[in-house]
Amino acid sequence: MLVIPSRVDLRARPIETERLLLAPIDPADGPELWLSVSGSRTFLQRWLPWVQFHVDPASSTRFAEACANDWDQGRALRFVIRERAHRTLVGVVGLESCIHLHRSCELGYWLRREATHRGLMTEASLAAMDFAFRQMGAHRLRIAAATDNHPSLSVIGRLGFRFEGIARQAEWCDGRWLDHATFALLATDPRGVT
Numbered sequence: 239m240l241v242i243p244s245r246v247d248l249r250a251r252p253i254e255t256e257r258l259l260l261a262p263i264d265p266a267d268g269p270e271l272w273l274s275v276s277g278s279r280t281f282l283q284r285w286l287p288w289v290q291f292h293v294d295p296a297s298s299t300r301f302a303e304a305c306a307n308d309w310d311q312g313r314a315l316r317f318v319i320r321e322r323a324h325r326t327l328v329g330v331v332g333l334e335s336c337i338h339l340h341r342s343c344e345l346g347y348w349l350r351r352e353a354t355h356r357g358l359m360t361e362a363s364l365a366a367m368d369f370a371f372r373q374m375g376a377h378r379l380r381i382a383a384a385t386d387n388h389p390s391l392s393v394i395g396r397l398g399f400r401f402e403g404i405a406r407q408a409e410w411c412d413g414r415w416l417d418h419a420t421f422a423l424l425a426t427d428p429r430g431v432t
């Protein structure tokens with residue numbers, strides 16, 4: 239079974255990396271999530287089918303409430319990513335679709351457009367992966383990206399994931415079907431470095 243660390247404890251003592259803090263998403267993050275998603279809507283909605291559901295600040299707060307509930311039920315563990323220097327929310331990294339019996343989950347992420355091209359997602363993802371393997375006892379992490387989402391495929395390559403195959407027309411997103419390239423990493427595989 240996967241271990242689910244306390245959301246409240248991690249909120250009080252977030253994961254720290256060189257430039258970032260990763261804290262479990264809390265309903266109090268709703269307004270900043272709304273500003274981040276709505277401010278980068280065109281950039282994000284091309285790849286993320288859920289963006290259309292953030293229609294106002296209240297919907298982002300409902301999402302944050304659902305995240306807290308998902309964490310407490312052991313379904314998905316999602317973190318807001320903040321820059322240590324000024325605490326600005328720059329994005330989200332999540333350990334989604336937790337399968338307790340097989341000790342696996344799926345990495346997902348996004349950044350505000352203005353926070354890209356600085357290596358922040360590689361840094362955040364490596365910390366989330368380390369958390370999954372060491373704190374949760376995960377055995378296998380999965381990840382998928384559209385076959386034409388080159389920035390995400392580059393991140394996946396840097397993290398050390400191994401290609402497994404193509405899931406054809408896996409998602410309906412922004413008016414088109416996305417083919418997904420799927421990857422996985424085992425706890426025993428070598429990982430990427432920042």
Ligand SMILES: CC(C)(COP(=O)(O)OP(=O)(O)OC[C@H]1O[C@@H](n2cnc3c(N)ncnc32)[C@H](O)[C@@H]1OP(=O)(O)O)[C@@H](O)C(=O)NCCC(=O)NCCS
Nearest residue numbers: 282285347348349354355356357358359360382383389390
């Ligand atoms: C996918 C996504 C998170 C990638 O963001 P990103 O900024 O390209 O990824 P990283 O944070 O790892 O940064 C890598 C870039 O920073 C550069 N960089 C600068 N400093 C760096 C450092 N210290 N370490 C590593 N890379 C660094 C790299 O050279 C690379 O540059 P490039 O974009 O010119 O190739 C972002 O494009 C995004 O949010 N897209 C929309 C949502 C989405 O597609 N989500 C994923 C769905 S599968």
